[in-house]
Amino acid sequence: MxxxxxxxxxxxxxxxxxxxxxxxxxxxxxxxxxxxxxxxxxxxxxxxxxxxxxxxxxxxxxxxxxxxxxxxxxxxxxxxxxxxxxxxxxxxxxxxxxxxxxxxxxxxxxxxxxxxxxxxxxxxxxxxxxxxxxxxxxxxxxxxxxxxxxxxxxxxxxxxxxxxxxxxxxxxxxxxxxxxxxxxxxSGLPNGEKARIRQQYAAGEIDREALLEAESASYHxxxxxxxxxxxxxxxxxxxxxxxxxxxxxxxxxxxxxxxxxxxxxxxxxxxxxxxxxxxxxxxxxxxxxxxxxxxxxxxxxxxxxxxxxxxxxxxxxxxxxxxxxxxxxxxxxxxxxxxxxxxxxxxxxxxxxxxxxxxxxxxxxxxxxxxxxxxxxxxxxxxxxxxxxxxxxxxxxxxxGPKRSLDTDVLRGADDPFSADGGLRMLDGNLGRSVIKTSAVAPEHRQVKAPARVFDDQADFLQAFSDGDLTGDFVAVIRFQGPAANGMPELHKLTPALGVLQDRGQRVAVVTDGRMSGASGKVPAAIHLTPEASVGGPLARVRDGDLVSLDADAGILELHVAEHDLDEREAASADDSFVYGTGRELFAAFRSHVGPADEGASVFATRKERL
Incomplete structure (x- = not known):
């Protein structure tokens, strides 16, 4: 039956x-x-x-x-x-x-x-x-x-x-x-070892040659x-x-x-x-x-x-x-x-x-x-x-095919899973709607309530990390990274630095209208946030020090700023110099016509939909 x-x-x-x-x-x-x-x-x-x-x-x-x-x-x-x-x-x-x-x-x-x-x-x-x-x-x-x-x-x-x-x-x-x-x-270098070496490099404990050797053993x-x-x-x-x-x-x-x-x-x-x-x-x-x-x-x-x-x-x-x-x-x-x-x-x-x-x-x-x-x-x-x-x-x-797993540390049946729900969740709140990958995030790291540290480019975040300026608990807000702003690049280079900070005992998270890729790691990351900052989303009004709550289990992403106060703020704007060079100027039409992340971030729409 x-x-x-x-x-x-x-x-x-x-x-x-x-x-x-x-x-x-x-x-x-x-x-x-x-x-x-x-x-x-x-x-x-x-x-x-x-x-x-x-x-x-x-x-x-x-x-x-x-x-x-x-x-x-x-x-x-x-x-x-x-x-x-x-x-x-x-x-x-x-x-x-x-x-x-x-x-x-x-x-x-x-x-x-x-x-x-x-x-x-x-x-x-x-x-x-x-x-x-x-x-x-x-x-x-x-x-x-x-x-x-x-x-x-x-x-x-x-x-x-x-x-x-x-x-x-x-x-x-x-x-x-x-x-x-x-x-x-x-299979090459074990993935756990690769992640460990990446964090060592991010922390300044090994040099670039050692990192390249490890990466070459992984992608070989x-x-x-x-x-x-x-x-x-x-x-x-x-x-x-x-x-x-x-x-x-x-x-x-x-x-x-x-x-x-x-x-x-x-x-x-x-x-x-x-x-x-x-x-x-x-x-x-x-x-x-x-x-x-x-x-x-x-x-x-x-x-x-x-x-x-x-x-x-x-x-x-x-x-x-x-x-x-x-x-x-x-x-x-x-x-x-x-x-x-x-x-x-x-x-x-x-x-x-x-x-x-x-x-x-x-x-x-x-x-x-x-x-x-x-x-x-x-x-x-x-x-x-x-x-x-x-x-x-x-x-x-x-x-x-097999009717049982041959390694239950890697694969289990639906009747004996690693967790009762899937590895992706949606977050909602006054900042908009986003996606979070929970399958790699330990339960004790899935709730973060901390002040915002706001960056308009991932390079600025990495520089702050390198300068030792990212102390205490915080939520890294990386904005103007959505499809209409700059094509929604992956921000995976944030992961090793954030992993170092989390391992030091800091409670950290990311909120971004960009992507963190299929390799999203152990730090909670609210990604694909829509509406994005460049089209007037609330993210453009977030300031350093604003309290942000991210709760992956409850599905909540909240900015603790009164609605009236938030509306009164002037929205930040992105530097548009990044849209030139390396072929980026050829995609101006895409940036101006692309849909939001929750609709597929596509440039394809019927005339009726555009109207």
């Missing part, structure tokens, strides 16, 4: 369906109108089609001239500087061969930019990071714009790349889309970084939302199993086309239930705070309205099942070895906390994702 759906899961899903009805119906109508049985390229005029295969070899030209083979687009975020995307160098040729073996034809449709938040942390380039998601979405749409394709293979891994590619794919929702991961690098080879930040949260979401093949997310690159899964993704994309055995447009896969499943999986594993924006934006691209209230209500009933750095000492390879997503999905389904009745690229039913991909005699197969 199938498990009973948890009542909160059912209620949240029902209200999402109700509030999204008009937009979702319109989206599906556009999808169905764009769909056509048979190869899409057959609608092109002869001159158009000739341009589409002019550079192909004779065999491919013959296939593309014909009307019986589907053409699969390959869209890739490959570059050879970023470890996570470097393995994609060889994927297009491999995918093309696998598609041909499956009865189709494939073309490399286009590349999308891929930048690394790890490289740009604390640099001017970080101000382009969040906006790169929407650039990637537009780049994906351009790659698919030629009406030559019947399905897509999406090659992306990291922070803004996967959400951007999915948003772009959903604008072509009539096409099937299979996401193809590259896998995490093998091709593949995704192994901590549980946004990149690995992306992989989890794509699998639980049914856009990866089962078990594909966390297989290391350069292994026979990785190669077999890549071949299988190509074969499956071919089968999902209108002329294949099971036509499955991506716009039908990403429905209300799939979005809720993604939210639940993120919460159950203590995933990246960035997805409180990305999931909202992804849902919007599919005609679905997801709110922070939905995430907050789910978080109250979804148990925390994983401890992966920065929420624990283990890395993503340890999580995978302990039972990984196969066990996680099994346990959540058993508890009634995931929707099984969903369409996926592997077929109907999320139960397919409780299986484990294995090579047996050189052949890829899916075997029954």
């Amino acid at each position: 199938p498990p009973t759906t948890h009542p909160v899961l059912a209620e949240v899903t029902a209200r999402i369906v109700e509030r999204s009805a008009t937009e979702r119906t319109a989206y599906l109508a556009r999808l169905d109108a764009a769909a056509e049985r048979g190869p899409m390229r057959t609608r092109l005029a002869c001159a158009n089609l000739a341009h589409g295969f002019a550079a192909s070899g004779e065999v491919d030209k013959a296939a593309l001239r014909g009307k019986v083979k589907p053409n699969v687009a390959i869209v890739s975020a490959y570059n050879d500087m970023l470890s996570a995307h470097q393995p994609f160098e060889t994927f297009p040729a491999q995918l093309k061969r696998a598609v041909v073996r499956s009865g189709g034809i494939a073309q490399f449709a286009g590349g999308v930019p891929a930048m690394c938040d790890g490289i740009t942390q604390g640099r001017d380039g970080m101000q382009l990071s969040l906006f790169s998601r929407d650039v990637i979405a537009m780049s994906t749409a351009i790659a698919l714009s030629h009406d030559m394709f019947d399905a897509t293979l999406m090659l992306g891994v990291c922070d803004k790349i996967v959400p951007g590619m999915l948003i772009g794919a959903l604008s072509f929702g009539h096409l099937p889309a299979v996401f193809v991961p590259a896998g995490p690098m093998t 080879s091709a593949g995704t970084c192994t901590f549980y930040g946004t990149a690995n949260s992306n992989q989890l979401l794509m699998e639980v939302m049914g856009l990866h093949l089962p078990g594909a997310s966390f297989v290391n690159p350069g292994t026979p199993l990785r190669a077999a899964l890549t071949d299988a993704a190509a074969a499956r994309a071919t089968a999902l086309t209108a002329w294949g055995e099971s036509w499955t447009p991506v716009g039908h896969v990403v429905d209300e239930k799939a979005i809720v499943n993604g939210c639940v999986a993120l919460l159950a594993t203590g995933g990246s705070t960035n997805h409180t924006m990305h999931l909202v934006a992804i849902a919007k691209a599919a005609g679905i309205t997801l709110t922070w209230d939905d995430l907050a209500d789910l978080s109250a009933v979804v148990p925390l099942m994983a401890r992966v750095y920065p929420n624990g000492k283990a890395d993503i390879n340890h999580f995978h070895a302990a039972g990984g997503l196969g066990f996680t999905v099994h346990s959540l389904l058993k508890a009634g906390l995931l929707h099984d009745d969903v369409q996926t690229v592997a077929g109907h039913g999320l139960w397919r994702y409780t299986s484990e991909a294995r090579l047996i005699g050189g052949e890829l197969s899916w075997e029954e």
